[in-house]
Amino acid sequence: MFKKLLSWFDNHSVQLHAHRNVGKNQWLSIDWLRVIPFILIHIACLAVFWVGVSWFALSFAIGFYLIRMFAITAFYHRYFSHKAFRTTRVFQFILALVGATAVQRGPIWWASHHRHHHLYSDESEDAHSPVQHGFLWSHIGWFLSSQHFTAQVENVKELSKYIELRLLDRFDAIIPVLLAVGIYALGNGLESTYPDLNTNGLQLLVWGFAISTVVLYHATFTVNSLAHVWGKRRYATTDQSRNNFWIALATLGEGWHNNHHHYPGSAKQGFYWWEVDFTYYGLKILAMCGLIWDLRTVPVSIRESRKIKQQSKQIA
16 A cells, blocks of 8 residues: 555556556556546545635636646647757756646656657557547546556657656656645635635635646647547548647647647647647747747648648549
């Protein structure tokens, strides 16, 4: 039991005895005791019926959702997974810290599995392909399973050389715990100093951490589960990735998923001006501040190539 509890905070303490192949008994590979924190944070959302709501708590939850969604899309995805821009080692660590507040493991783990997804997108080896393994597994099952608990270090060798990233990856739960404590303390402080806000520690914890994180979870997961079955295909990629405006709104631009699979290295996933990509707009601001540079975008020749409509006209 002690080892199980330790595994919530130290990923190196986990003893894995799992099959590598995802088969019909895939759900049996989930160590339910180890994933209790993931379950509890969902249950914690029900506490809203006891703590109530205030305009401040709701605004805090929305703002914190947007900040952490940007951290996942801009930092974990476009930087750590695809190197779509460059920065300093110090700011790289800051990006990793902010990304860890989203409670989606560390940057090495996140990037390693995402790169694996691109290598085998919608093939049987793709851990979260809804085409191969069904909606529920692609949405939440795959990352709860033991066979996907460890990072695939061979996919992220350049990231693994940084000791600060390795430590953050190993003890990734510490950042969310400190964050939750900080939010609770902030709520308590506001209750006594600004009573007109009508908030308190528990209310801000439920809205600002639990509800905000759960909504963030499932909005992010839709890119794996829904963006491969719902939407339109502009490019003839080898997978079933699709562009979806609604997913793009919820994820600050990640819904242009067919665009992304056509050219993964672009920091801008909305290839055309009408494709809203708030993450790219945020990255442009960081670039103007000199914190990042060399933002990669899709070359026009590649953007206009392999379009399905063009191919259909040629065949006709």
